[in-house]
Amino acid sequence: MPIVPTHAPSLRLARRAAALQPSATLAMVGRVRKLQAQGVEILNLTAGEPDFTPPPVVEESGIQAIRQGKGRYTAAAGTPELRAAAAQWIQAEVGLPYSPDEVVVTPGAKLAISQALLALVDPGERVVIPIPSWNSYVEMVRLCEGEPVLVPCGPDGYPQVEALEAASQDGAVALLLNTPCNPTGAVYPESLLREIGAWALEREIWVISDEIYAALTYDGTRHVSPLRAAPGLREQGVWIGGVSKAYSMTGWRIGFLAAPRPLATAVADIQSQLVSSPNGISQVAALEAIRQGGADRERMRQSFERRARLVVAALKAIPGLECPVPRGAFYAFPRLRNFLGKTDPATGRTIRSGDDFVEVLLEADRVATVGGSAFGDPQAFRLSFAASEDTLHEALRRLAARLQALR
Numbered sequence: 001m002p003i004v005p006t007h008a009p010s011l012r013l014a015r016r017a018a019a020l021q022p023s024a025t026l027a028m029v030g031r032v033r034k035l036q037a038q039g040v041e042i043l044n045l046t047a048g049e050p051d052f053t054p055p056p057v058v059e060e061s062g063i064q065a066i067r068q069g070k071g072r073y074t075a076a077a078g079t080p081e082l083r084a085a086a087a088q089w090i091q092a093e094v095g096l097p098y099s100p101d102e103v104v105v106t107p108g109a110k111l112a113i114s115q116a117l118l119a120l121v122d123p124g125e126r127v128v129i130p131i132p133s134w135n136s137y138v139e140m141v142r143l144c145e146g147e148p149v150l151v152p153c154g155p156d157g158y159p160q161v162e163a164l165e166a167a168s169q170d171g172a173v174a175l176l177l178n179t180p181c182n183p184t185g186a187v188y189p190e191s192l193l194r195e196i197g198a199w200a201l202e203r204e205i206w207v208i209s210d211e212i213y214a215a216l217t218y219d220g221t222r223h224v225s226p227l228r229a230a231p232g233l234r235e236q237g238v239w240i241g242g243v244s245k246a247y248s249m250t251g252w253r254i255g256f257l258a259a260p261r262p263l264a265t266a267v268a269d270i271q272s273q274l275v276s277s278p279n280g281i282s283q284v285a286a287l288e289a290i291r292q293g294g295a296d297r298e299r300m301r302q303s304f305e306r307r308a309r310l311v312v313a314a315l316k317a318i319p320g321l322e323c324p325v326p327r328g329a330f331y332a333f334p335r336l337r338n339f340l341g342k343t344d345p346a347t348g349r350t351i352r353s354g355d356d357f358v359e360v361l362l363e364a365d366r367v368a369t370v371g372g373s374a375f376g377d378p379q380a381f382r383l384s385f386a387a388s389e390d391t392l393h394e395a396l397r398r399l400a401a402r403l404q405a406l407r
């Protein structure tokens with residue numbers, strides 16, 4: 001006889017789920033999609049993904065991979081071919097030597113970072129995060145029951161070693177670095193990285209280096225891997241990269257993690273229990289991307305470079321708006337310090353934060369951006385230039401007019 005419960009169990013979530021903040025960026029993307037489905041035309045500057053298609057060789061190899069039956073589980077850490085090719089690619093891209101068994105192919109860089117944290121952080125341990133930062137880091141650390149320690153960067157978007165030191169007084173197990181940075185576009189200079197690296201080595205703090213935007217730098221700015229800037233840091237570092245942004249393969253979900261062997265093995269073991277393996281078809285396509293996608297990648301980078309110039313020129317022309325020049329990635333992160341407390345005549349709303357301005361811009365101008373509080377700076381907002389030049393021109397025209405109309 002089936003057992004019929006006499007009362008419904010009270011629905012209770014674990015603390016880690018109940019406390020989780022959903023991604024503000026994805027929430028905004030969802031709102032934009034909803035408005036668009038209702039027929040509202042939105043100039044969308046929320047996207048964290050390129051508006052290009054992947055290189056044709058990538059698409060073709062994906063189709064072939066399906067036909068050849070590659071849609072099966074692979075080894076947990078990725079196919080031997082892709083791990084070997086990724087090791088060579090990492091050496092060529094950033095000059096860091098890894099053997100294939102020190103590389104783990106992951107379902108996106110995002111999971112590479114989460115799994116690195118799972119492997120390194122015990123409950124209650126601190127992870128230092130310079131802010132503004134990508135909104136997912138804090139929640140990823142919390143999901144591991146670690147404690148995020150936020151360190152504000154200067155107006156240039158760089159953290160100072162003294163601030164990192166002050167924040168780590170009570171101990172820290174890891175420092176999360178992201179250069180080129182989402183959301184500021186800051187690309188850390190080598191001299192700063194050398195200082196940070198020497199400090200991390202002395203303090204025996206792991207450096208988790210998220211370099212997903214490594215290939216996207218502009219106007220001669222050179223990306224330097226933090227793990228390369230200080231001798232010995234490779235042994236105390238986790239390198240994170242992938243194909244999502246630079247090869248326009250966001251939905252294919254392939255990232256790479258490289259680390260000293262014991263850590264790489266631990267991450268592969270975690271991955272074997274959490275996801276079994278990355279997508280087999282996407283692994284074939286990612287192999288083509290890193291082997292043959294270079295020319296297409298450069299074409300897309302040049303496009304982003306033109307857009308970066310366009311965005312910087314338009315933002316600079318708005319009196320009172322502060323914005324560090326993005327040297328990499330595809331975002332600008334203007335600060336509204338000089339506009340706070342003013343009121344928008346069209347909507348009657350007073351702008352007290354970047355989040356307020358984002359709401360006004362969406363409501364009154366149909367321009368979608370993301371508020372800065374999710375990135376750790378409530379006075380700012382993020383706009384993505386992964387959009388066509390026409391869209392950017394018009395969106396920036398409306399944005400400038402809105403700011404100038406505030407009273």
Ligand SMILES: Cc1ncc(COP(=O)(O)O)c(C=O)c1O
Nearest residue numbers: 048108109110134182212242244
């Ligand atoms: C800084 C940063 N790291 C990692 C990722 C995630 O990359 P992937 O799509 O490969 O998981 C993103 C995506 O927005 C990002 O901005």
